[in-house]
Amino acid sequence: IERLFVPQSLAGKKVLITAGPTFEAIDPVRGITNRSSGKMGYALAHAAACAGANVTLISGPTALPIPFGVGRINVESAQEMLDACLKYSPESDVFIAVAAVADWRTADVATQKIKKQHTDDVPCLSFVQNPDILHTIAQQPNSPYCVGFAAETEHVIEFGQAKRLKKGIPLLIANNGPATFGADDNQVVLLDDSGLHELPKQNKAQLAHVLIAEISNRLTKKL
Numbered sequence: 001i002e003r004l005f006v007p008q009s010l011a012g013k014k015v016l017i018t019a020g021p022t023f024e025a026i027d028p029v030r031g032i033t034n035r036s037s038g039k040m041g042y043a044l045a046h047a048a049a050c051a052g053a054n055v056t057l058i059s060g061p062t063a064l065p066i067p068f069g070v071g072r073i074n075v076e077s078a079q080e081m082l083d084a085c086l087k088y089s090p091e092s093d094v095f096i097a098v099a100a101v102a103d104w105r106t107a108d109v110a111t112q113k114i115k116k117q118h119t120d121d122v123p124c125l126s127f128v129q130n131p132d133i134l135h136t137i138a139q140q141p142n143s144p145y146c147v148g149f150a151a152e153t154e155h156v157i158e159f160g161q162a163k164r165l166k167k168g169i170p171l172l173i174a175n176n177g178p179a180t181f182g183a184d185d186n187q188v189v190l191l192d193d194s195g196l197h198e199l200p201k202q203n204k205a206q207l208a209h210v211l212i213a214e215i216s217n218r219l220t221k222k223l
């Protein structure tokens with residue numbers, strides 16, 4: 001029903017979205033992850049499908065159901081998420097990176113459960129940096145229109161613009177992370193070449209429709 005009332009601004013377009021956290025194993029029973037419910041990415045996938053797009057959602061572990069009309073691919077680690085994105089990005093018109101990708105993974109994954117010591121000794125983990133999925137996709141030849149998200153804890157606009165330029169993307173949607181983690185509402189600013197555009201605080205589902213309209217506008221104007 002909802003899709004009958006939404007302008008079909010992405011009809012015929014293919015949209016690739018990452019959502020949720022990634023999970024980086026330490027051993028078979030433990031890992032490190034990021035805070036992300038997946039709500040914003042899933043809401044965007046739903047809104048893009050309502051706007052007529054063919055949507056592929058590459059999702060880290062979340063508790064959310066697959067949005068109606070969306071194709072979901074489940075992944076766990078950042079490397080798996082990158083591999084899936086590289087597979088689908090060549091055919092995509094738009095790439096929206098909403099996932100909270102773990103910046104680091106452990107240098108080695110233990111094949112067996114690491115046992116707690118009876119002394120006070122604790123394991124020493126060493127980390128390596130994960131690939132930057134958004135930057136990698138943005139650098140591909142004929143890359144899709146790339147949109148990033150940034151959850152900052154301070155200097156949202158300044159850090160957001162610097163991040164957008166570093167990633168080489170036309171549009172970045174920034175917010176104050178801890179204020180919205182897991183919440184149903186979100187307040188964001190759009191950062192692009194022309195500066196900033198603040199959107200009112202609203203429900204993530206509503207906001208997703210507004211963001212899809214902003215993205216499809218920019219896509220047609222090639223901003």
Ligand code: CTP
Pocket residue numbers: 018078097098099100101102103130131132133134135147148149150151163
């Ligand atoms: N991102 C990504 N791959 C990564 C890290 C981030 O695709 N390895 C994407 C996120 O999905 C988001 C954007 O890049 O769209 C910004 O993520 P963020 O974590 O804010 O940026 P980082 O470059 O990792 O910077 P930092 O965490 O140091 O602020």
Ligand code: CA
Pocket residue numbers: 101102103
């Ligand atoms: Ca990061």
